Amino acid sequence: xxxxxxxxxxxxxxxxxxxxxxxxxxxxxxxxxxxxxxxxxxxxxxxxxxxxxxxxxxxxxxxxxxxxxxxxxxxxxxxxxxxxxxxxxxxxxxxxxxxxxxxxxxxxxxxxxxxxxxxxxxxxxxxxxxxxxxxxxxxxxxxxxxxxxxxxxxxxxxxxxxxxxxxxxxxxxxxxxxxxxxxxxxxxxxxxxxxxx
Numbered sequence: 001x002x003x004x005x006x007x008x009x010x011x012x013x014x015x016x017x018x019x020x021x022x023x024x025x026x027x028x029x030x031x032x033x034x035x036x037x038x039x040x041x042x043x044x045x046x047x048x049x050x051x052x053x054x055x056x057x058x059x060x061x062x063x064x065x066x067x068x069x070x071x072x073x074x075x076x077x078x079x080x081x082x083x084x085x086x087x088x089x090x091x092x093x094x095x096x097x098x099x100x101x102x103x104x105x106x107x108x109x110x111x112x113x114x115x116x117x118x119x120x121x122x123x124x125x126x127x128x129x130x131x132x133x134x135x136x137x138x139x140x141x142x143x144x145x146x147x148x149x150x151x152x153x154x155x156x157x158x159x160x161x162x163x164x165x166x167x168x169x170x171x172x173x174x175x176x177x178x179x180x181x182x183x184x185x186x187x188x189x190x191x192x193x194x195x196x197x
Contacts, residue, residue, distance in 0.1 A: 022048040023088045025133045029116060034088045041073065045120065045129030051096045052134055052179040053082040054187060055108055055141040060195040061157035062187075063141055064166075065103070067173070068153050073128050076153060078166065079173035080180065081141075083134075092135035104155070105146025111139035114186030121174040130175050136183045138190050160196035 020037040024046055031049075040046045055063045063081045067074055082103050086095035093113065101107055114136040121130040145155055158166060167177070180187075187197045 020085075021088050022085045025049050027118065027133075029133045031088075037085065038072070041128040041130065043122070043127060043129050045122075045131030047118075047131045047133060048085065049092065050085050050130075050132040050134045051083065051092045051099075051137060052080050052175075052183070053096050053100055053108075053111070053137045053139070054114075054180070054183055055081040055100070055139050056187075056191055057141060057157050059157075060191040060197075061159055062163060062197075063104075063145075064156050064158055064163070065147070066153040066155070068149065068151050070150065073126055074123060074173045077171040077173050078156075079176050083173075083175075083179070093137065096135070096137045100141075103148055103151040104141075105148065106141055106143040108139040109142045111137055112186065112190075114138045114183045117179060117182035119175060119178045121178065123174050132175070134175075134179060134182075136179060136186070138183055138186045140190075 021034045022037050022040050023031050024033040024035050025048060026032050035046050035048065040048045057063065064078050065081060066078050067076060069076045082100045084095065084099040086092050097107065097111060116136065117134050119130065119132060119134065147155055184197060191197050
């Protein structure tokens, strides 16, 4: 992936893991500062910029990922294709494309903005809080996945019906239904009325 001023500022040249900084925002999504990632998620949480991606195959099936068991937040649960946080100064679209490549080893063949949603979701298991101003993206994936096992435990392509069955019987991230519902108009436009989304 190309290096930008935002990604360069958040990479380490000496081999140590840098503190990951997030962009704090107000209720209108205007940047008001920065905070370290874990600190921003500690209760009661600080409102910060995030993104969620929903990628579909040519059959209109949604790509889900089960988060790696080693993740500090919501490990082992199913969620949307990819989600994360732009670095301070990084455009949400660029961050979304970057993280899809980092987590799943592919670049979307199509990626489009699908609005924003603001939410506050505590995670009882970890005690962390998702206070997010979330930029939504929908698109297509056609390449073979090469998921990073440190990020992704497993993946699955599902129809709308299969997702409903899975959601009723399995663990999903606290934010999943909120971001899915907010992205549905754009998903329906992408997949068509017969897709069931």
